Amino acid sequence: MHALIENRYGVTYHPTxxxxxxxxxxxxxxxxxxxxxxxxxxxxxxxxxxxSQALGEDEASDEEDPVILGFFR
Structure with missing residues (x-):
């Protein structure tokens, strides 16, 4: 961040x-x-x-549809 600000704006700041x-x-x-x-x-x-435990994959399942899991930021 320091280098970006210095290169772009020509100023430097003390880290503190x-x-x-x-x-x-x-x-x-x-x-x-x-x-x-x-x-x-x-x-x-x-x-x-x-x-796998949370999704119940250890136990036999009759479901044919796969479980889709996603993560968002």
């Missing part, structure tokens, strides 16, 4: 002031992480297991 300015606008300053460091090593396996 920049974070304060974002908060005043209702935004938050955070560094992106490729993975949550608190997540377990087998997080994808746990997710797949819980999802």
């Amino acid at each position: 002031y920049f974070a304060r300015k974002l908060r005043s606008l209702g935004m938050h300053y955070a560094k992106p992480r490729p993975m949550d460091p608190r997540s377990p090593d087998d997080a994808e396996e746990v997710f797949a297991e819980r999802l």
